[in-house]
Each structure stands twice: as structure tokens, then as C-alpha cells.
Amino acid sequence: MVRITVSSPTHRTSERLYGVFFEDINHSADGGLNANMVNNYSFDGVYLNHHTWRLSGADRWRTEADPLRFWRFTNCTAESYGSEIRGDHGQILTTHCPAPPVHAHSRYARISATLPAYSNATAQSSTAQSATQHSSSPMFIENLGYNGGGKNGSEPAFSIVAGHIYDVDFQLRPVVGTFVLAVRVIGKNGEPLTETARFDCSTKDDCAAAGTAAAGTAAAGTAAAGTAAAGTAAAGTVTTSTVAASTAAAGTVTTSTVAASTAAASNIATDTAATDNTAANVNVHIEHDTNGWLHCTAQVRGIRTDYGKLHIAIEPGAEPAVELTDKPTAEPTEEPTEKPTAEPNTGPTAEPTEKPTAESTTGPTAKPTAHPTSEPTTEPTTQPAAAANPHITAHGNVLFDLDLVQFMDADYWGAGDPKWRYGKLRRDLVETIKALHPTFMRFPGGCIVEGVTPGNEYRWKDTIGALAARRPQYSIWSFKMPDGSSYCQSYQIGFYEYFCLCEDLGAKPLPTLFAGIACQSPGRDPRHMDIDSEAFRRNVIQDYLDLIEFANGNPNTSPWAAVRRDMGHPEPFGLDMIGVGNENFGADYVAKFTRISDAIHAIYPHMLCIMSAGLFPFQLPMKRTWDYARTVATAGTGALDSATGDAIIVDEHSYHSPEWFESQAHRFDNYPRCGAGVYFGEYSANGYFAGQPQTEQGANTWKSALGEAAFLTGCERNSDVVKMTSYAPLLAHIPAKGWAQNLIEFNPAHVNPTLNYEAERLFSAHVGPFTYQVDVERTATARHLYVSATGGDCSSIGNSSSCRYIKIVNTSAKAVDVTLEIERGLAALGRGTSGNNTVISTGDADNAGRSAISSKAVSSKAVSHSAVSSSTVRLEIETLSAAPTAKTTIGYRGKAEGAIIPEHRALQLPAANSLLAMKIQPYSLTLVTARW
DSSP states (O other), X not given: OEEEEEEEEEEEOOTTSBOEEOOSOTTSIIIIIBOOOOTTXXXXXXXXXXXXXXXXXXXXXXXXXXXXTTEEEESEEEEXXXXXXXXXXXXXXXXXXXXXXXXXXXXXXXXXXXXXXXXXXXXXXXXXXXXXXXXXXXXXXXXOOOOOSGGGTTSOOEEEOTTOEEEEEEEEEEEESOEEEEEEEEOTTSOBOBOOEEEEEOSHHHHHHHHTOOOOBSSTTOOSTTSOOSSOOOOOOEEEESSOOTTOOTTOEEEEEEEOOOOSSOOSTTOOOOOOOOOOEEEEEEEEOGGGOEEEXXXXXXXXXXXXXXXXXXXXXXXXOOOOOOOOOSOOBOOOTTOOTTSTTTSOOSSOTTOOOOSSSSOOOOEEEEOOOSSOOSSOOEEEEOOOOTTOOOSSSEEEEEEEEEEEESSOBTTTOTTOSSSOBOHHHHHHHHTTOOSEEEESOSHHHHOSSTTOSXXXXXXXXXXXXXXXXXXXXXXXXXXXXXXXXXXXXXXXXXXXXXXHHTOEEEEEEOOSBOOOSTTSOOOBOOTTSHHHIIIIIHHHHHHHHHHHOOTTTOHHHHHHXXXXXXXXXXXXXXXXXXXXXXXXXXXXXHHHHHHHHHHOTTOEEEEEOOSOOSHHHHHHHHHHHHHHHHHTOSOSSOTTSOSEEEEEEEEOOHHHHHHTTTTTTTSOOSSEEEEEEEEEOSOTTTTOOOOTTTXXXXXXXXXXXXXXXXXXXXXXXXXEEEESOOEEESSOOSSSOOSEEEOSSOEEEOHHHHHHHHHHTSOOXXXXXXXXXXXXXXXXXXXXXEEEOHHHHTSSSOEEEEEEEEOSSSOEEEEEEEHHHHHTTOTTOOXXXXXXXXXXXXXXXXXXXXXXXXXXXXXXXXXXXXXXXXXXXXXXXXXXXXXXXXXXXXXXXXXXXXXXXXXXXXXXXXXXXXXXXXXXXXXXXXXX
């Protein structure tokens, strides 16, 4: 019998011990946390050019702007236009544009189609079926969504649930002709999965109002100078009718109520239209914006549960086509990027850091063109087109511009909250993260912070403001995609959304920014900016200062804070810590950290700066960073009175084996307590540093979860120096996983909290304000037993009862009999007791027949009763136990399988000095919660 004694408190537990680390890896953002299911929603796709790989250097990592990727155009053509595009090295090139885009940073698709001849039958028909009868070649646009590519590249990925409501939202500009866009989601074989929203642009006056609008600056409501539009223009009057309102003025919202009807131009083999078979009406709203753009919105109901694809049919209007002059010919007014209007001379520059300049001021004029196909293909066929004429003539009798296409479940996270007016989040993923009770969230990375090469670094100013104002960038993790390319960061979830998510989670934000050094991992292009250059001061140091203002500043005096206010959050976000670089190391990094942190502390002396310890969790490669950090702490030159009480915090990472993590349970026992704290910012027992194969079969096993749990007991016991921990990666899309082992997996419809998640949850959701001394009797049977305890007395936790959270990890194949004594807490209740011990036993667990995933519930019985106190201690015991190779799995379709089944027992100890006898199951994690 091994005796475990929980005695007096040793220190306050770090209030930020357990957090989450979000990086857009494994399609965690687009295709995951981003509620919008449309892939390349804004026709601004930027990808990695994997065809130009070299052994090293910038030529290995090139940017490829492919604005029409992931869109299919059948019996219609599309060309991409905008006032700017990214060059081979991520630099911004100016391009010719025949009509103003929604925003100067945004591109759009110009679509041309030849509609069937007009007839009286078509004019009198209120459904698309009659129109279809006049055409043997239906015209439509499709988007499969985020399916992960590769072998799954032809699969639809829009998850539709019968009865759910879905938001439809896009920008449309009619240019030539009259038409109707019929929007819905259809199944792989063409069957309708949602109602159809029909946007009627068939009245001459209505089209004229849109098609002849005067050219002007981009998108009403956008903010100048890199604030990137903090709000939309105020809505005007609202008109409701059964047909689209004619002669609607700019700022007028037209609501057209039409029956959910037969969809035109289905792509099923017979080319016949399928019927929705629903009686509900679909409310369609059209708001007139500037430069001829129409903001089109609707809500449709799911009618079948399945995966589908977005289908936008182009149908004839109710009148003969009337060609309109394409009047918006003026080039869009180029707003000075990233300079708040209130402070035009001090804001950041728009140009990417250390990017080559374009050879021409006008940039390339050739536009990617998608040509019609008789059968849809996974990728649109593209070829260069001649420079566009500002008064372009339609290939047929319909020409229109399309941008910012959104389709999402209306029950997104924060629906109805005005602060969530831009990027929207998938509710089930947020709820799964929230169940971890994170005390902080680090974002946006990770390696995407530094970028793989200069020009690919993460620039937070490109991610805020109205969606159209955000500049997409390819992901460093593109090389892990099946085609080595197709991973674009659309930035629909940007820094504003990250801050809002932290607020909703009750977690403190930990943004991490570029430190002037590209990713230093092997095989990347780790170039260093000149620390004394103007570019470093302007694009690196100033970005840190401006971000702090964006998060915390007064909107009345700070232009960046005014951006936050205009986006919907006038209150400060309460930023009190910031990460400087990711996995950077070396003398140049130390110098850059010093330059950045000194600039921060000169204005914000209490801001805690997080310093990187590099790539590897070993003493020698970390020595330079730790020597520097401990010198700063000793000299008192770091943060003053920071949120954690530290002068500086060092960020260590490890992706090692379960055995290594178990061996590190005592890693921090001898770390100096000098004011330099530890953030173990990325950890996973995936075996990567041990050279173990990164396979799906070997990932997220119970063995790996137990190794991590043993390590976390050491973090809890040493939570006076270990201030923060977070798992990595957090999220992974099935099948778009670049990393095999992750905390939470998901497909388009369901979420899979892995066994590692279940172990993490037992720690993060049960932590008290004080850490308690734990003594484990050292015997041969206790060699693989790891224990930690936190809690508090009623006076310290502001509650009517005291509690202890005791975690016991057994990584061995044998059960261990233990006697648990909670010395101080129970002794405090022993007023007037006889001093005799009472032993309560959970009994012997019958291990026979224990499944690979769940074990049999244990019984409880009293062994002896000799205590005399009337006070009782309530015990709740939760045990997770499984075979070492056990794991949960989830496929592209369906729910997760193999979830671990926790054992729950409730006991009462009748005396203050009672002992609890327990059998700790093999390969188990046990949480004992004691309350009195």
C-alpha cells in the first residue's frame, strides 16, 4: 500500500496555468473555426507555388495568386479583377481594374454567360423550371467548400442539417443584362439540401441603378489607412415587397419574398431541375452600396441532412435582356494603407517587410480566366486573358461581378452579438474549446508568425477591419497539403476576432508577433532583417506598439483604438502580455527581443513580454535565452508588476515521446525562482523529436495522453515558476491534417475531442488557487505514479466550502493500492475527535474483461468506522482508464468513435482524520475532488 499525503499549501497556483494555443494549421481557421463554408470566398486566393522548390532560399517558397481556385464555372466564364495582387515574393503589385472593387485590397470575379432566348413563357414563369426548358446548357457556379483536397478533392464539404437555418451573403454588381441568381446547396448528385434563395435583378430600373453607379472609392463604410473599414454604411430605408423594388436608391434595402422554388440549372446528369418540395418563403434582402455593388443576403432552411456544394444558378430575368454601359470605369481610389486617419503621419506602412519591389508600377495586366466546361472539374480551367477594356463587352447577354460569398449556419458562435459582425465562428468548436476552461489563448501561431520566407510573415494589420479590406496570405503549412499548395489564410478570422474570442472564453489574450526573423526550422528560409533599418523600426517595432493601442487604447485619442471601436468593441480588450517571435533563437534574436521589449516597456512598463527559447527543449540550445532572461529578472529591467509577477517569461516547446514527457515530471523542480517564469507553450507526446513515425495509427493514443498527464503533474507542483502551458496543435480538420496528433479533431459536421483532450480537461477544468505539498511514499510499485494537488480553503476561494483537486497518474501496466491522506484539510475539521483513523476503501476493481477503452466501475465499501466527528468530507472520484493503444477516431463523415468512458464515484468520509484506500487502475488518470 502506497501512502499519498496532501498537506499544507506551498504557493499560489499560477492563475494562467492552463490555456490554449491557436494556430491556423490543419485548416484550423478556414474550414474549421471559420463558420463560412465557402472556399476562397472572396476570389482573393493566395497559395504556395510548390512547383518552384529549390534546395533552399526564397526560390523554394514562392507566392502564387490564383483568385479563381476552388470555383467551378459551367457554361459561363469568369475573370479576376482588382486593383492589386500579390507577386511571387508576397509583394503587393498594382493591377488594372475596369470598375472599382468592394475595397482597394479586394479582388472580384467578373462572370459572363449567354442566357437562353427570351420568350413569353419565360416572362410569365415565376419558377426556374420554365426557364430551364428553354436551355439545354444550364449555367451555374459551384464551390465544394473545404474538403481537404487530395483523394478527397472531389467531395462536397458544406455540412447541411435538416431544419437548420443558413445565412447567405454576397456582393453582386450587375453590369450587362438582366438575370436571377438562384442560390442553394445541393448534394453530390444534384439533390437539393436547402431551400433556394433567388436574387432577382431582372427589372430595368433596378439593374440600371446598380450598373450605372458612379465610380468612386472602395466600399462604403470602409475606413482609410489600413484600418480596413471598421464598419458598414448605415442602412437606409427598408422596402418589402413580393418583387424586387425598382428604382431603389443607394442605401435602400430591398426585401423580396419569394417562394422556395424549383432551382434552375441543376448539374445532375439529366440536366433536369429538382424540386425543393418546401412551402416556406425565403426572404431575400438587397442593399445598394456604392460603385454599383449590391449587398445580397438571405436565409434558407436545410431540407436534408448531408454534405453538399454551393450551387449558384444563373437564370433568365423576367424581361428581355437590356445591355447597360459598364459605367464604373474609374480606377479605385487607393487609400493609404494601414495609417489611421487620425494620425496619418505615424501609422505603419502598407508594404510587406523586406519584399522585392514590383518591376512595373502597374503590375501584370493578364487576368486568370475560367472557361466553361461541360462537366464540373475539381479545379477551374484557367488561362491568361488580354488586358480588360474598361467598357468590356459581354461574351453573352449577361455580365456581372461577384465577391465575398458567404454561406454558414446561422447559429454561429455569438450570433446576435453586435461585436461579431465580421468573421463568424463555428459554434461546436468554440464550445469544445470553452469546456477546457482556458485562462489564456495564444494566437495566431506558431510558425505562421514568422512565415517561411520574407514576405510570408503574419501581419496583423492585414487581418482587421471589414472583410473586404483584409489581405489574404498563403499559409506556411501549405507544403503539408496533398498538392503542396492549396492553403490560403483568408483572414476572415483576424486579430479582432481572436480578441473577441478570448473575451468570450474568459481567457487573457496572448498575441505573438513577428520579430524580424523568418522561420528558423530546418528547410525554411530564415532570413534576418537588419535591426538598425527603418523597415525594422517601422514594420516590426511599430507593429507591437500599434497592436497594444488597438487592444487597450482610448478610442478618443488613439487612432488604432478607434479602429477597434468602429469594429464594434469600444471597450479595451485588457491585453497585458505579448509574445515576441516564435521558436526564434541566437544572438540576433536576443538583440531583437531587447530592442522590441525596451520599446514596449518605455511606454507600457507593465506589459509582460514572452521570449522564445527556440526549437528544442534541451538545456544547451536554450542556454542563451535562459541566461538572458534570468539576467533581466535579476537586474529588474523587464516588466514591472506584470500580470503574473514575472519580469519576463520564456517559452519552451517540445514534441517528444510519451516516455520523455513522463521523465520530465520533475523537470522544473530545480528551476530558479528569480522572476523569470516558464511558459511551456507547445507540447505534444507525438514522438517527433524521438524520431517516431508520424502516423495516424500512432497518433493520439492513450499512452501519449498519460505521458502528457504525468508531465502536467510536475507543472502543477511547480506552478510558482511554470506560469502557463498550452497543447499544440489545438485543432485539425479531417482529412486536411498536416500534423497527425492534435488535441481536437473535426470534420465538416462533427467534433472529436481526442483522448489527449480528455486528459487535458481533467487538469484544466479542476485547478485551485493554491498548490499543496504532496508526498508519495517511494516504493517499487509507486515508480510510475505521479501526483499533484491544488485547491483552497473557503477564505481563499471565496466560497462556503474548502476543496482539493488531486490528480493521480499511473503509467504502468499494474494497478497500485494507495492510501490517500488529505492531512491539513481534514485535520482542520477534527475538532473534538478521538484521533483514531477511519479508513474508507473504494474496494477492489475487477479488471477482468476490461475493454480497450473503458474499464469497469469500482465499488465502494467502508472498512472501519471509529471517528466521532459529525463533519463529513464529500469525495467525487473520476477515473479515465484505457489500453495504451486506445484512441478515438473520426472520419470525413460521421461522428467520432471510441470515446473513453469515465468512471464516476461519490463517497463521504465520516471523520476529519479519515484515510481513503484506493486501487489506482493501470494506465489511468484519476481525479479526486474533496470538499468540506
